[in-house]
Amino acid sequence: MAKKEDKVVLSTLWSAGCGSHGGCGCEIYVKDGRVTRVEGNRNHPFNLGRLCPKGLAIPQYMYHPDRVTHPLKRVGKRGEGKWQQITWDEAYDTIEKKFKDIRDKHGAESVIFCQGTGRDIGGPITFLMYAYGSPNWVQVGLAGHSCYTPRLGAMFATQGAYCVLDASQFLEKRYGSPEWTPPKYIIIWGQNPAAGCHDGFYGHWIIDCMKRGSRLIVIDPRATWFTSRAEVHLQNRPGTDGAIAMGMLNVIINEGIYDKEFVSKWCYGFDELKKRVQEYPPEKVAQITGVPQELIIKAARLFARNKPSAIQWGEPVDAMPQGTVVAQAINHLWAITGNIDNPGGNVIARNSHGVTTYPFTSAELTNLYGAELVKKLNEKRIGANDYSMVKNFRGWVQPDILLEQMETGKPYPVRAAWIQTSNIIGGQAADARRHYNAMKKLDFVVCVDLFQNPTTMALADIFLPAVSICEKESFRSWWQPLGVTVKAVDAVGECKSDWDINLEMAKRLATNPIKYQNTRELIDDRLKDGNTNFEKLKAKGCWEFPPEGHPTRPYYRYEKGLLRGDGKPGFDTPTGKVELYSKRYEEWGLDPLPYYEEPKESPVSSPELFKKYPLILTTGRRSPVFFHSEHRMIPWLRELDPDPIVEINDKTAAELDVSNGEWVYIENQRGRVKFKARVTPTARPGVVTAPHGWWLPETDGREPNLFSTWDHNINNLTSMGNQGKSGFGGTNYRSSLCRITKIKD
Amino acid sequence: MPRNGLLIHYEWCTGCHACEVACKQEHNFSGGMCGVRVDEVVTVGPDKVHVDFIPLVTRFCDLCAERVKGGETTACVKHCQAMCLTYGPVTDLAKTMEKTPRSLIFAPR
Ligand code: SF4
Ligand code: SF4
Ligand code: SF4
Numbered sequence A: 001m002a003k004k005e006d007k008v009v010l011s012t013l014w015s016a017g018c019g020s021h022g023g024c025g026c027e028i029y030v031k032d033g034r035v036t037r038v039e040g041n042r043n044h045p046f047n048l049g050r051l052c053p054k055g056l057a058i059p060q061y062m063y064h065p066d067r068v069t070h071p072l073k074r075v076g077k078r079g080e081g082k083w084q085q086i087t088w089d090e091a092y093d094t095i096e097k098k099f100k101d102i103r104d105k106h107g108a109e110s111v112i113f114c115q116g117t118g119r120d121i122g123g124p125i126t127f128l129m130y131a132y133g134s135p136n137w138v139q140v141g142l143a144g145h146s147c148y149t150p151r152l153g154a155m156f157a158t159q160g161a162y163c164v165l166d167a168s169q170f171l172e173k174r175y176g177s178p179e180w181t182p183p184k185y186i187i188i189w190g191q192n193p194a195a196g197c198h199d200g201f202y203g204h205w206i207i208d209c210m211k212r213g214s215r216l217i218v219i220d221p222r223a224t225w226f227t228s229r230a231e232v233h234l235q236n237r238p239g240t241d242g243a244i245a246m247g248m249l250n251v252i253i254n255e256g257i258y259d260k261e262f263v264s265k266w267c268y269g270f271d272e273l274k275k276r277v278q279e280y281p282p283e284k285v286a287q288i289t290g291v292p293q294e295l296i297i298k299a300a301r302l303f304a305r306n307k308p309s310a311i312q313w314g315e316p317v318d319a320m321p322q323g324t325v326v327a328q329a330i331n332h333l334w335a336i337t338g339n340i341d342n343p344g345g346n347v348i349a350r351n352s353h354g355v356t357t358y359p360f361t362s363a364e365l366t367n368l369y370g371a372e373l374v375k376k377l378n379e380k381r382i383g384a385n386d387y388s389m390v391k392n393f394r395g396w397v398q399p400d401i402l403l404e405q406m407e408t409g410k411p412y413p414v415r416a417a418w419i420q421t422s423n424i425i426g427g428q429a430a431d432a433r434r435h436y437n438a439m440k441k442l443d444f445v446v447c448v449d450l451f452q453n454p455t456t457m458a459l460a461d462i463f464l465p466a467v468s469i470c471e472k473e474s475f476r477s478w479w480q481p482l483g484v485t486v487k488a489v490d491a492v493g494e495c496k497s498d499w500d501i502n503l504e505m506a507k508r509l510a511t512n513p514i515k516y517q518n519t520r521e522l523i524d525d526r527l528k529d530g531n532t533n534f535e536k537l538k539a540k541g542c543w544e545f546p547p548e549g550h551p552t553r554p555y556y557r558y559e560k561g562l563l564r565g566d567g568k569p570g571f572d573t574p575t576g577k578v579e580l581y582s583k584r585y586e587e588w589g590l591d592p593l594p595y596y597e598e599p600k601e602s603p604v605s606s607p608e609l610f611k612k613y614p615l616i617l618t619t620g621r622r623s624p625v626f627f628h629s630e631h632r633m634i635p636w637l638r639e640l641d642p643d644p645i646v647e648i649n650d651k652t653a654a655e656l657d658v659s660n661g662e663w664v665y666i667e668n669q670r671g672r673v674k675f676k677a678r679v680t681p682t683a684r685p686g687v688v689t690a691p692h693g694w695w696l697p698e699t700d701g702r703e704p705n706l707f708s709t710w711d712h713n714i715n716n717l718t719s720m721g722n723q724g725k726s727g728f729g730g731t732n733y734r735s736s737l738c739r740i741t742k743i744k745d
Numbered sequence B: 001m002p003r004n005g006l007l008i009h010y011e012w013c014t015g016c017h018a019c020e021v022a023c024k025q026e027h028n029f030s031g032g033m034c035g036v037r038v039d040e041v042v043t044v045g046p047d048k049v050h051v052d053f054i055p056l057v058t059r060f061c062d063l064c065a066e067r068v069k070g071g072e073t074t075a076c077v078k079h080c081q082a083m084c085l086t087y088g089p090v091t092d093l094a095k096t097m098e099k100t101p102r103s104l105i106f107a108p109r
Helices: A058-062 A088-106 A122-132 A149-159 A205-211 A241-254 A260-266 A270-277 A282-289 A293-305 A315-319 A323-336 A362-369 A371-378 A388-393 A399-408 A424-428 A432-440 A454-459 A498-509 A519-530 A534-539 A583-587 A607-612 A650-656 A706-712 B018-027 B065-069 B075-079 B090-097
Strands: A007-012 A025-031 A034-040 A072-074 A083-085 A111-115 A162-165 A185-189 A215-219 A232-234 A309-313 A346-349 A416-420 A444-449 A462-465 A474-476 A482-485 A615-619 A645-648 A663-668 A671-679 A687-690 A736-742 B004-008 B036-044 B049-057 B085-089 B104-106
Touching (some): A034 B018, A072 A088, A088 A416, A088 A498, A122 A362, A149 A323, A149 A388, A185 A205, A215 A293, A232 A293, A241 A270, A241 A282, A241 A293, A241 A323, A270 A323, A388 A583, A399 A432, A416 A454, A432 A454, A454 A706, A474 A519, A519 A534, A607 A736, A650 A671, A671 A706, B004 B049, B004 B090, B075 B085, B090 B104
Parallel strands (some): A111 A416, A185 A215, A416 A444, A444 A462, A615 A687, A645 A671
Antiparallel strands (some): A025 A034, A162 A346, A615 A736, A663 A736, B004 B104
8 A cells, every 4th residue: 555554444334424225345544543545345245346435435524524523412492503512421311311201101102213224223223212112113204114115025025035136246256156147137127226335235236237248128217327228218207117017017927928937836826916917008008107118018028038137126116106016016027037036136135144233024123122022012103003014014113104193192192202313304204394393392302413414403402423334333234245344443522333322322221131231242142143243254354155055145045945934945925935916915904916006196196286286206316426315515525416406308498498507496285495407308308306315514504494404305395195005105205296497586 | 667547438437426536535635626527428319318427537637646656556446336447558558448449548647
């Protein structure tokens, strides 16, 4: 190395810093106790030396002057921005007293435990919540919990396991592994993989596969780098992805180009599915989606006739009307073509070594915390009694029901919130204003975060400063390899790691004694399932794949009896097969077969509203330099994407008399925000796309401005209460209506 | 000393911006200064709209002079997520270029 650093620490990224869903192996360069650079680790099989911009900007994130580095208590009114620095002891004492009072008077369930995006936070937050005795774990405002949970739930119901596109990520030798082969066709379904590591999948693996021969079919309302290189681009009307899936199933089944052997041996309910898809002939699907029927047929044929092929899908699938149904239909596409757990197909993804870091299912929660506790707490879990799938699949609260409950106090009032690294009001919450009003009424709010943001400013009574990824120890098993995060430097200021904070708080609040002295003991205890520990993994360079023959290694595990509890071949479903007709959905009171549902607000279902708001609004367009609402204060990143940008098709813009670079209002019945217009032929005519999570940290954080969140947060225009029949999915993040007018000053 | 440069196989460039931030981190650049800038090029063809990205090397690129002394490659080459950048003597890069359609060589120094 040319530069004279004192040391280089190898670690794994998965937390605040780069922020995202993680997995990258990194080298952290340290000089005089400070991180000088963060680079990719070439010996890490996940990223092979690369890093995304957010990882490369970590030093600027860590040492940013706005970072909150001491515990704070609010001294003025909520939103006034008056804070006083306090000690950790005072902060902990205050929280302990408040939380115990609330538990005594109103029950532990009246405190909600709120996290943001899926990173290592899922571990510590559930740990603290169960220690305290509340069942209410939630991403507040994430309508229908529409971020991966609907897809996970659909896969769990259908095949008893999760699948991801096989880009060789489960094998140490990666692309050089003899047993791996690239997918012949990759369907990219509603995602811009280049923007990061969505759902723990390093997006540029798609490019790696393309270089090795994979060809693309892309389903996306926008033209992108990927659609430019795709053999087929289905540029559908937003919200209609379910129809595309049904149409493709129709073609594959009616033309008999499915994998007959796999279907007869390993699938249940094919005839029922066959009957159902007759309702979706390609010409009808073309009409619904606006995609020419020959393209739908072509996509279906290319996918079915070229094995192995695989599907890479994104969050829009969750957000579709009845997201769990759309996900089910897409799951059927890879199932009936036999692309399950085969090299280059949709490989079964399990937590490496069977270690749980972030509990995905109720089963994992039960393993960690005991069946009795989980069952008992479930009785009070918000939304669990309204939705069998919410109750049985995963330990979340149902967020749309939560909002109503916060507003009405029924069936019981929510009194307090522990909000950990989650910018609810400025980020994920649909109908941000409604959430603001509802949460403002809470008796007591703790925020654990790294920076002030619209949520902490508006709500926090106590602010606890958390560390970034380079300042903490943690572990990761989503999906593979098993890895550890190594602390490279001491915490900035008095910040503490989420794990440490929650363990220390849990010791004060627990009803049963906590058996861990420190975080390391807890991590080692959880790593026991993988027959290893923190130091061993650290010594290996931070990562390890499970041994040969381990059930968390591919391929063809359904043939080998590695998927079911009883050790028999088959899938871990009621019938032991991939259920094209889902017994679990049936048991949960849902239609066992997939179908299409039109968005609630669309030219088709609300023509009157469409006259007033004649554009389709789709939100959540990803930027490669930001993660959700984070990173707007990081100069190296913000320079690359300085303004909230709405993309408008050039012809549409001409009709609206809007030119490139002009500021416009985006408006609907719920609100109005200001965005800068990007006029481009890449947008579908009549469809506008906006990124979420925009606030301006450089502006006044105090009310009423709250870092300009009311001006630029697109979620002032989305709404709650559109959840699917399962309780998951089905929001309008991706399909609602709006109008655009230019701002005349 | 051979003259060094960067081969940019922009057919694969996804516009992910990693090269830019890698460069800023390496040089601790501030105020928008950077050795490379990635531009988006949208063209409308007869059958589809094309989106391409082209990294352009700026006057601030020093080919990571400090860094390469120790035998390491440049920060942008190491971190390019599409692995579409190569650093080396321009004569070698030119040979590679014969086999890489849609590519550019920059020889900033
Ligand atoms: S790809 Fe993901 S894990 Fe890797 S540096 Fe970027 S945000 Fe972090
Ligand atoms: S070679 Fe070095 S200085 Fe030049 S653009 Fe790349 S990172 Fe920047
Ligand atoms: S890092 Fe590579 S792929 Fe990303 S913008 Fe730069 S040149 Fe393009």
